[in-house]
Amino acid sequence: MIAHETQFQLKLLIETGTHLEKAIVEAMEETLTLSALRPGEKAVIVRYLSVDESLLRFREMGLLPGTAVKLVRRAPLGDPIEISVRGSLLSVRVPQAALIEVARPEEA
C-alpha cells in the first residue's frame, strides 16, 4: 500500500525533474522501520536499509529478515527502545532501529 504510493510520488517527482533528493528522503520516511513501531506492537523484519558492518551484530543476535519482533517500550527519554526478539529483551538505539525495515503482520 505504502510502496505504491511512494512509487507514484517518486515517479511524479522524477518526471517533473525536481526535488529528487527530497523524494528519496520522503520514500525512506514512508518505509516502516523498527523505530517507528508503537509500544506493544508486533512486526516482522523485512530487510536492513544499510550494509554497515556494525549491523552484523544485530544479525548475530537473531534479528534476521523473517524474524518476529515486538517493540516493548521506549525509554523514558524516548531513546533507546526495548524490543523483544526470540525470547530475549534487547535495548536498541533509535538511529540503528531506523535502519531495520519491518512490516506489520497483516502486510507481511
Added chain:
Amino acid sequence: MSAKVESPDTVSAAKARRVFALVGNPNCGKTTLFNALTGLRQRVTNYPGVTVERKEGTCFSQHGEEYLIIDLPGAYSLKARSPDEEILRDVILGRRKDSPKPDAVICVLDASNAERNLFLASQIIELGVPVILALNMTDVAEARKIHLDPQKLSDALGVPVIPMQANARKGIIELRIAMSHPELQISHHKVALPEAIEKAINEAGDKTLGRAALYIPEELKPHGHHESWEDHLIASRYETIQQICEEVVRHHEPDSVTMTDRLDAIFLHKFWGWAAMAGILGLLFFLIFRFAEYPMGWIESLFGAASDAVTNAMPEGDLRDLITDGVIAGVGGVVIFLPQIIILFFFIGVMEDTGYMSRVAFMMDRAMSKVGLSGKSFIPLLSSYACAVPGIMGTRTVENPKDRLITILVAPFASCTARVPVYLLMIATIVPAEKAPALTKAGYMLGLYLLGTIGIFVFAAIFNKVLKRRAATHQIIELPTYKRPSMKAVGLHLWERSFLFVRRAGTIILGISILLWALETYPKQAEGDAGDQLAQSYAGRMGKAIEPVIEPLGFDWRCGIGLVMSFAAREVFVSAMSVTFHVEDADNEEAAMTELRHRMKAATRDDGTQLFTPLVCLSLMVFYVFAMQCVSTLAIVRRETNSWRWPLFQLGYMTVVAYLASLIVYQGGRLLGFS
C-alpha cells in the same frame, strides 16, 4: 562420530592436567557456574597488552583429579569484533602463548533463551574442539513454561548436554562426570550452508578457520552481491538452529506475562522508574558519602593508634619517622579506601546480578549518548563524585573498550570528597565565616561541582571525536531477566575487587607515600620549626622551583609547596598549608582552622600586597577542580588500563587543563579589574 583427543599439552607440562575453557553469552549464569566449580580457588590476572581480565580457577573431578578452568569473557559470537571476543577465540584455538590450549570447551546455555545462545555454541562446536553443553537456568525456563529435551539436543548437536541450575548447585556432579570422561569427543555437527559458500570454504582449507568461517579472506568474497557472505553465514546458522529448536524446545505459553515484565513496568516507568532509580542511587550515595565516614574514621584512629604505639616504643630518629609517617600513614592511606570500594561494589554486584544495572543504562543512555558514551558509564561517573578510585574500578561494567577508556579519563573531573576540605578552606578565606550567609558558600560549592561536571562532558565529547572507534558494540544491549542476587557471587566479587585494589594499586600508593615523606623530611634542618623544615626540604624547594611557572596563576612558592605536597592526595593541601603557615597543632581542630584562615588572609607577597585575594583563592579552587592531584587515582588507572601510558597522559592533560583554567580565571579577572 567421535575422534580421540590426545593427552593435554599444557604450557607448564609438569603436570598434564586437563584444561577447560568456560564460555557463554553474557547473563547465562557462566560466572555462577565458574564459582560453583572452583569455589575460592580462583586467580584474576590480566591478559598482557589488553585490558581484558583473565580468570582462572581449579576444580577437582569426582576422582580427585585437578582440572584447570579458564573463565572467558561473555560473548554473543566468535567473530572477534571486540578485545573480549578476540581473547575468547584465540584462547579456544590455542593461539595465545600465555594460555594453554583447552582440552575441551564448556559452553553454558541459558535454557530460557536457547535459540540465541545456540548461535555461539554452534560456532564453537564447528571449530572442531570437544564441547560440553551446560544447559543452565532450567528452573527459569520451566517457570516460563519452556521445556527443552536435553537428550534430543545432544543427539542433534553430537555433544553431551548437562541440564543444570548452577545457582542451586544442581547438575554440578553430572558436569564433573562429563568432564572426567576418558575420551572427550569432537562433534561433526555442521550448519547447512548455501552451496557456493560451502564450496569456497572447502577450497580455502584452513584459511577460514574451518566451517565456522570466522575469517573470510578477501579473495573469497563474492563481488557484486547485495547481501554479504557474513549475512548468509549468520542466516544459515540461525536456520539450522531453528530446525533443531523445533525438535527440542516446547514453549507452552509464549505470550504469558513474566515476572520481568511486571518489574519492568515499574522500573522502566516514566515516573516510577525515575523515582526507583533516584531512591536506589540516593541510598548508594548516602552510604558512600555519609555512612562510609564511620568505618573510615575507625581506620584512621586505628592507624593513628598504631603510629602512636610505635612513637612510644621506639627511640626518636629517622627510622621511627619512616615507620610512622611513611609506612603506617601510607598503608592507612590505602586501607582508607576500602569502605567506599566495598559499598560501591556491593551495590554494583547486586545491581548486575539482579539485572537492574542494564535498566539504569537503558534509562540513562539518551543523556550519555549526547557526548558519545552509553548509559553504562553513568554509575561509574556518578560514583566518582564520592571518589574516583571506586568509580574507575566500576568501569568494568562498561563493555565497549573505547567508552570505558573515555569514562576512566574524565571520571577524576568529578569533584570528589577529597576536594571538599580544599574548597572549604579557600571559600572560608574569601568570605569570612562570621559574615557570610550560608547561601553564598553553597553557591561557591555548587559552582565548583558544576564546573567539574562540565569538564566531564566537554572532555568526553572531545575524546569521543579524537579516539578511533573500533566497533560500535553498545548499539545493542541485552536487558536480562530479573534474578534473585546470589550473595555468594556478590561476596566473591567484593573480595576479588578489594584484594586486587590492595595488591595492585595499594603497592603503588604506598611506594609514593614513602617517597613523598622522604621529600618533605630531607635534607634535615638543625633549627626552626616544622614550617621552616618543610620550606627547606626537597618538597619545599620544588615548591619554590615551580614558582615562576605558577606565578601567572597568582600563586607564590607557599602555594607551590601545597601543590607539590597535595600531589599524593588533594586534602593534604590543607595540612601542608597549616605547616607552612606555622599553625601549631591545636587540640581543637576548629580553632586550628580558624587560625589557619586568619594567617592565610594576613599573608603577604614580597611587595607587601595580600597573597590570598579572592581572585587567587578562586584561581586555586579552579585549579583543584581540574587537576589530577591524586596518586591513588593514577595507581588505579594504571591497574585498570594495564599500562602507564593512560595514567601519564591523564596526569598531563588534566594538569594542562587545570593550568589554563586557572590562568584564564586569574588573568581574566585582573583584566576585568578584580583583585
